[in-house]
Amino acid sequence: MRIEIICTGDEVLTGATVNTNFSHISQKLGDAGLEVRWGTTVGDDRETLLQAFRLAAERVDAVIVNGGLGPTVDDLSQEVAAQAAGVELVFSEEWFAKMAELFRRRSRMMPPSNRKQAMLPAGAELLDNPIGTACGFALDIGKARFYFTPGVPRELHRMLEDQIIPRLLARSGRQTASFLKRFHSYGIGESRADTLLAGVEALVPDGSLKLGFRAHYPQLETKLAMRGADLEDIRRKLAPVESEVRKRLGNFIVAEDDQKLEGVILDELARRQATLALVETFTGGAVAARIAPLPGAEKVFRRGVVARDPAEVCDALDLDAALAARELNLETAQVVACAARQQAGVTHALAVLIALDEGDDRMELGGTICLAIATAQEVATRRSRIVGGREWVRLGAVEMALDCLRRYLQGLPVDERIDFEKV
């Protein structure tokens, strides 16, 4: 089945808004084993919209149109859809009643302009939007089935998942249930992950498993897109694959599905009723900013010290200033972490100290990172070097610090070699 996505709206066409709706739709379809062939972007212009609809109606089997279902005059999707299909716009009592109910629940008056949102092309199949006033609908234009969706991301996401993907899967004759299993890893690049997972797709012989990656430095997302008769069938086929992926990516997996690295750390600490203190230099509070605002962090995260100058760190922790004068090494990180633990009266302290190279920002600029995790019993340390400019070093150091803490709490080696460091 050939699929096209048409994104409408001046905001998107002029680049004022980065088109994340397109990538979201395309990814979700890909995860369900459906392949997008064309992407088209047009503005709020009657003539180009009509041309775009007619072109898509000839060259593909299914079209997802995003945007243009709002109440204002520049929202043209219903009107142009009706024109392209050669039908009239008719008033949907059903959708108007739903909108009225939505406004009632929110204790607001419905403005007269919203009536326009209940005007749908004759013969359109309604696609429910339980969280907004824009009515989705499906309609045949030429040889293709068109699915019209709202531009508001959360409304689009829900309609796509609940209403459109099942319909597309049914039309394509594919097995209709689909599920996406995700692993988040830190420390291995996409090509190494690809090598490590060679042959994994073949573990499901019926071809219903698709392996994919999404790299967003410093993390990598590994995706297992699975189709099956129903969720039970999928779970059964997926279980051995999940175990195999966990075995092969091993210690590098930081979280799964909707979990995040910082959430995993918080859970590990909360589970053992532990408390945390942080010390940061060049990362400048970015490690704390990942953990401190989380729900429940108020019970675990006690205190962070942020400074650029090591002398300030020593002063804040009542340490001898002579320590700061020395070249950065693991012993310094160790002493700092122990002092932070004692001063804050916590079970765990993490110190992230960085010596940044001198000079202007450039691709070759690097930083030496000294990490220490102190508990009452011991201190674990990790030294590393990351090269690639100021921001690359900063992002890499934040992730490495969090990952070391995760590894420590999970009883894994904190100094396992990663792909992004220089040795």
Next chain:
Amino acid sequence: MRIEIICTGDEVLTGATVNTNFSHISQKLGDAGLEVRWGTTVGDDRETLLQAFRLAAERVDAVIVNGGLGPTVDDLSQEVAAQAAGVELVFSEEWFAKMAELFRRRSRMMPPSNRKQAMLPAGAELLDNPIGTACGFALDIGKARFYFTPGVPRELHRMLEDQIIPRLLARSGRQTASFLKRFHSYGIGESRADTLLAGVEALVPDGSLKLGFRAHYPQLETKLAMRGADLEDIRRKLAPVESEVRKRLGNFIVAEDDQKLEGVILDELARRQATLALVETFTGGAVAARIAPLPGAEKVFRRGVVARDPAEVCDALDLDAALAARELNLETAQVVACAARQQAGVTHALAVLIALDEGDDRMELGGTICLAIATAQEVATRRSRIVGGREWVRLGAVEMALDCLRRYLQGLPVDERIDFEKV
């Protein structure tokens, strides 16, 4: 002049990469007064690429093609361009020599596969890429002029600015020089800014000024896109408009052009040889993370304390724990800022204390923000309330804290009402 942008590549079509190149090109063209009419996205597929080129060749006057100029087999742009134009691919001695020179300068061997990047359609006009191996080129296909650009963002940006926009302006018969003046503001929404700036475009009677906005919460960018005979002409026409915008947006302007709010703060502090300490609760280090990593911050930013629990803040600053037990108010923020200033021995201290509403995250969840800025002479304070969920409150509080510090340093009122707060 009708313009189309064609983005190529499986990464973009499948949504694995969010298409920021498209929005960049479209914005830059818009800033130069050039309007994009169509956007097309296709994968690394010979047949659809050819269809896309042929379609664009009929319906617009100029086409920017992005991607597909690399050395690997799935980079098809030159080949399909030649096919669409009905010409042969020819080896460019000129580009091959440039590539060889680039590799020599980087002390690396050129892999044999790079030879492919010097194969250009016969008759193509070369577009220089001084920072990469992908050769840009321009070529007539059908009725349109096609401009082929590399997918690597920084190479694209440079080629677009230096090579393509001047050519498009010349072809369109427009005045060829263009300039974009930008103002960054905090505290006013787009519709209020639009009202405040009513009539500004008319200050340049020849119609060569275009006003635009780009909202990215919590900041708003106001853009003045100006065309003229040359930069001198533009500067002359723009000067009175700039003054007028500065007057109308007034205290809300936090920075101009490439400046950032945090950079403005750092400059103000460095200029008076001042030093800074920070105290943060729910923002969890995010205020420090904006300032601390900046070049030069090591001389100004001394120390930050991050904690979720007010009792921890008091403990870290040797304050009476009874203070933390009271409901959050401005007096607490005042005492905390003064203590932080004295403890760190700095000229300026900023305390950002937040009481977040109880309960699960939801749109109605808000936070009460108490800010204080302490110097040796005085303490300035600001109380506010932001509603819209955890992340919205956090982002809003970070920006408000930084903006209050900017206002204080610039001698402006720190408690001017903003559009995003509840009163």
